[in-house]
Amino acid sequence: MRLIAIDLLTEGMMVTKPVLRDGGQILLMPGALLTGRMIERLKGQGVRQVWVEAEGPDEGRLSAEAAKEMERALERRFAHVRHDPLMQQIQEIVRKRIRARTESETCR
Amino acid sequence: MTMKPEILRAKIERITTLPTLPQVVTKIIAMVESPETSIADVGRVIAKDQVLSARVLKLVNSAFYGFSRPVATITQAMVLLGFNVIKGITMSASVFDFFKQGEGDGRDRKPLWDHSIGTARIAGVLAQKVKLHEPEEAVVAGLLHDLGKIVLCAHLPEEFAAITELAKKHNLLMLDAEKQILDTTHAEIGRWLLDGWKLPAKLVEPIALHHAPHLSREAPLTTAIVHLADILCIAAGIGDSGDAVIPPLSHAAWDLLGLTMGQVDEALRDIDEQEIVGAFV
Numbered sequence: 001m002r003l004i005a006i007d008l009l010t011e012g013m014m015v016t017k018p019v020l021r022d023g024g025q026i027l028l029m030p031g032a033l034l035t036g037r038m039i040e041r042l043k044g045q046g047v048r049q050v051w052v053e054a055e056g057p058d059e060g061r062l063s064a065e066a067a068k069e070m071e072r073a074l075e076r077r078f079a080h081v082r083h084d085p086l087m088q089q090i091q092e093i094v095r096k097r098i099r100a101r102t103e104s105e106t107c108r
Numbered sequence: 109m110t111m112k113p114e115i116l117r118a119k120i121e122r123i124t125t126l127p128t129l130p131q132v133v134t135k136i137i138a139m140v141e142s143p144e145t146s147i148a149d150v151g152r153v154i155a156k157d158q159v160l161s162a163r164v165l166k167l168v169n170s171a172f173y174g175f176s177r178p179v180a181t182i183t184q185a186m187v188l189l190g191f192n193v194i195k196g197i198t199m200s201a202s203v204f205d206f207f208k209q210g211e212g213d214g215r216d217r218k219p220l221w222d223h224s225i226g227t228a229r230i231a232g233v234l235a236q237k238v239k240l241h242e243p244e245e246a247v248v249a250g251l252l253h254d255l256g257k258i259v260l261c262a263h264l265p266e267e268f269a270a271i272t273e274l275a276k277k278h279n280l281l282m283l284d285a286e287k288q289i290l291d292t293t294h295a296e297i298g299r300w301l302l303d304g305w306k307l308p309a310k311l312v313e314p315i316a317l318h319h320a321p322h323l324s325r326e327a328p329l330t331t332a333i334v335h336l337a338d339i340l341c342i343a344a345g346i347g348d349s350g351d352a353v354i355p356p357l358s359h360a361a362w363d364l365l366g367l368t369m370g371q372v373d374e375a376l377r378d379i380d381e382q383e384i385v386g387a388f389v
Contacts, residue, residue: 016120020169026171026178045198077342077354080279086357093373094343 046095067102151183222347231337233375249314256294282350321361332361
């Protein structure tokens with residue numbers, strides 16, 4: 001589930017949380033599939049963002065290069081707390097999360 | 109920096125009176141302090157201000173709180189969130205204004221904003237994991253924890269730029285760069301403001317002491333949550349707090365929370381699953 005700014009919404013996205021107008025009136029219920037007209041109407045009502053279903057499985061994937069850069073940045077940020085085992089564990093959690101999002105180089 | 113210390117101090121003292129809160133917010137804060145005020149009384153004052161009520165409802169229904177049903181009225185919002193959170197939300201509205209005003213002025217505030225939102229969301233998830241009595245307070249404190257930086261950026265832009273540059277150049281925490289240039293910190297500046305707004309210690313401490321959580325007396329658990337959420341947000345690379353390195357973890361705060369690393373991993377996963385894309389709440 002993602003919260004998407006109104007300008008980035010596209011047709012066919014499925015709404016996952018009620019969309020409200022200022023004042024609390026419900027405009028769309030979960031399950032609604034967005035159409036171009038609906039998006040325009042939401043804009044007209046002053047809605048700025050909508051929760052929608054996440055897209056395909058590839059979203060949030062990192063290229064091997066981008067992942068390497070993120071890992072290097074992580075290393076730099078944690079360099080001065082190497083003596084702290086708790087901070088090392090936190091670093092490891094984040095490192096694993098980066099690796100899990102990385103496309104294997106043989107895939108593409 | 110070549111500015112004389114006395115001039116600098118005068119400048120900082122002047123910013124403690126800014127930004128001012130809108131009249132209606134000041135009125136609500138005074139009302140909430142009185143034991144004779146009922147939820148309905150405050151609800152009526154908020155409801156009279158259309159802009160404020162729209163904002164409160166928008167925030168209550170936003171990603172921060174994640175109630176499964178939409179909250180449609182101010183009274184309902186107040187019952188769900190309590191007085192202190194309503195106070196926090198009205199203040200948050202002022203912070204949002206600051207970020208909006210900053211759009212297009214050449215100083216990019218979005219990274220700091222993303223860091224504030226990220227910290228608020230992680231704090232909310234952690235608060236649920238440690239079963240904090242009022243998890244919404246952790247969310248509001250997370251959102252406002254870098255209020256001092258926001259004030260610096262808005263009112264002392266040259267000094268703020270120098271601090272950010274110094275932190276990057278010498279691999280420092282913003283806190284240490286601030287001490288070198290201003291002889292004070294964003295946490296301290298946040299405290300001046302919040303004290304001036306007459307907020308209760310349980311909301312002030314998580315913001316003023318997020319780098320020294322062991323000093324909290326009134327809200328040790330919420331302060332520990334905001335402290336850890338800030339660190340996790342920087343670790344995960346969400347937004348940019350300006351820090352070139354990660355703030356050290358207080359082991360006292362960690363012990364107090366009693367979390368496992370597995371739960372920390374879960375918290376970061378929860379945040380990922382509800383990703384906010386291009387949104388400026």
